[in-house]
Amino acid sequence: MNANLPLILGSSSVFRQAQLQRLGVSFQTARPDFDETPAPGETAEQTALRLAVGKARSLAGKFPHALIIGADQVAWCNGRQLGKPMNVANAQQMLTDLSGQRIEFYSALCLLNTASNGLHTHVDKTVVTMRELDGGQIRRYLEREPDAVYCAGAAKSEGLGAALLERIDSTDPNALIGLPVFKLVAFLAAEDVEVI
Incomplete structure (x- = not known):
């Protein structure tokens, strides 16, 4: 019955768009309007889920009869949340700090049915161990992988960022991409949309 509801990806992330395209489902994208500032005292997992749901709900007025996918990812290392560095200088510092460290990535997902107000939520935890990196390796990586500044923790694992990593522990390798x-x-499937 919900197969007639349009599927909306509430994200401007080209990485998430590519992931959804690989599933072969018809969808459109919309840019959510939601403040991504972490709330005081929030865990990384709580931040990621609140942002994913907030992004989806921010689009509900525009798409009152749709299935809206909301997603967000927060990285956690050494007792602090790591966002997207957004520029090379921040990415260099972030990768220097993360060298040889264990990082937890919380990838939150929600599917909001705006016709029924049904909400499905999930947070996937992926643990990544970074290799020991020197300044030259970090600089060359950022020159060759400029999109890494838009990735949590500055590590674009599906590209050259794989060379930064020593180990990934995950139940869903797609989650680390976003x-x-x-x-x-x-x-x-719970909303009667069959992928295969």
Whole structure:
């Protein structure tokens, strides 16, 4: 019955768009309008989920009869949240700090049915261990992978960022890229949208 509801990806992330395109489902994208500032005392997992749901709900007025995907990712290391560096200088500092460290990535997903107000939520935890990196390696990486400044922790794992990593522990390798696809397929099925 919900197969007639349009699917909206509430994200301007080209990485998430590419992930959804690989599933072969018809969708459109919309840029959510939601403040991404972490709330005081919030865990990384709580921040990621609040932002994913907030992004989806921010689009509900524009799409009153739709399935809206909201997603967000927050990295956590050494007792602090790591966002997207957004520029090379910040990315260099972030990667210097993360060298040899264990980082937890919380990739939150929600599927909001604005017709029924049904909401499915999930947070996937991926643990990444970074290699020991020197300044030259970090500089060369950022020169060759300029999009890394838009990735949490500045590590674009699906590209050259794989060379920065020593180990990934995950139940869904897609989650680290930004979209927990395994859980999304289950959420879509629950809303009568079959991917295969």
